[in-house]
Amino acid sequence: MTENALTLVLGGTGKTGRRVVRRLTGRDEPVRIGSRAGGVPFDWEDQATWMPALRDVTAAYVSYYPDLAAPGAPERIGAFAALAVSAGVRRLVLLSGRGEEEARASEKELQASGADWTVLRCSWFAQNFSEDYLLDPVLAGQVVLPAGDVGEPFVDAEDIADVAVAALTGEGHAGRTYELTGPRLLTFADAVCEIAAATGRPVGYTQVPAADYAAALREHGVPLEVVDLLTYLFTTVLDGRNAVLGDGVQQVLGRPARDFTEYARDAAKAGAWNRKLA
Ligand SMILES: NC(=O)c1ccc[n+]([C@@H]2O[C@H](COP(=O)([O-])OP(=O)(O)OC[C@H]3O[C@@H](n4cnc5c(N)ncnc54)[C@H](OP(=O)(O)O)[C@@H]3O)[C@@H](O)[C@H]2O)c1
Numbered sequence: 123m124t125e126n127a128l129t130l131v132l133g134g135t136g137k138t139g140r141r142v143v144r145r146l147t148g149r150d151e152p153v154r155i156g157s158r159a160g161g162v163p164f165d166w167e168d169q170a171t172w173m174p175a176l177r178d179v180t181a182a183y184v185s186y187y188p189d190l191a192a193p194g195a196p197e198r199i200g201a202f203a204a205l206a207v208s209a210g211v212r213r214l215v216l217l218s219g220r221g222e223e224e225a226r227a228s229e230k231e232l233q234a235s236g237a238d239w240t241v242l243r244c245s246w247f248a249q250n251f252s253e254d255y256l257l258d259p260v261l262a263g264q265v266v267l268p269a270g271d272v273g274e275p276f277v278d279a280e281d282i283a284d285v286a287v288a289a290l291t292g293e294g295h296a297g298r299t300y301e302l303t304g305p306r307l308l309t310f311a312d313a314v315c316e317i318a319a320a321t322g323r324p325v326g327y328t329q330v331p332a333a334d335y336a337a338a339l340r341e342h343g344v345p346l347e348v349v350d351l352l353t354y355l356f357t358t359v360l361d362g363r364n365a366v367l368g369d370g371v372q373q374v375l376g377r378p379a380r381d382f383t384e385y386a387r388d389a390a391k392a393g394a395w396n397r398k399l400a
Pocket of ligand 1: 134159247250
């Protein structure tokens, strides 16, 4: 972008954020990681941390934690976007979710901020299986979820980061909402099969009723709000509304989205599933 432009990457150590940071630093673009452990700490729960993180920033990648479907997200996104604009930020790129009514409210807050905004409406991340809550079940050899035969076009976080960097640094993305998905619909069982093939280890998939899934999470001490969020994501968002491909990766990058097979092969090669469960 412009010389000396500083980009704030919220969630800059997370699944998408750290890939955005890697790309920007690779291009010698000045970057500030926005997270609780960042050099200038940023905490969504503590508004006093927001302004110091925004100092001298001209563009920001906004990945919210824990999820835009969580209660209070639109209010926080709205307050953050307003503060960012008042601090001189001109460009805001929001990581959003596909088919989530709750996420729409946050998108609207961003759009009302007066910044040049871009929304990245993403399907389920492939990296949930290797870097998040589905990693341990894969390592245990059995993934148990309330997801049935609905197809989901899992998107690779590498593609999300490529698109985010284009929107943060390039022209022509202001006022645009991009639907980012992979190139193919897979059920969760298909995805687990792909991972088993890539690792050469047996990994099974079992579908359970949503109520049983929620009860098992509670038994394992998962906080109620996280249980509610996961149950919502695995039922409402997977009711078939998202079983279509989006073309955002092709639109922005001029190339097809990465396929799940490629993701599984690369993650296996990088040792994502080599660890043994304690
Ligand atoms: N996963 C999916 O399939 C999916 C699909 C569509 C959309 N999304 C959206 O993606 C977003 C999450 O993005 P992601 O998966 O790239 O991130 P992630 O891996 O879930 O995020 C972890 C990051 O958030 C930071 N963080 C945690 N608590 C924080 C807090 N209280 N304040 C500030 N930062 C905090 C962490 O750093 P510290 O620990 O240092 O704070 C870390 O940098 C959510 O808003 C979700 O709605 C997810």
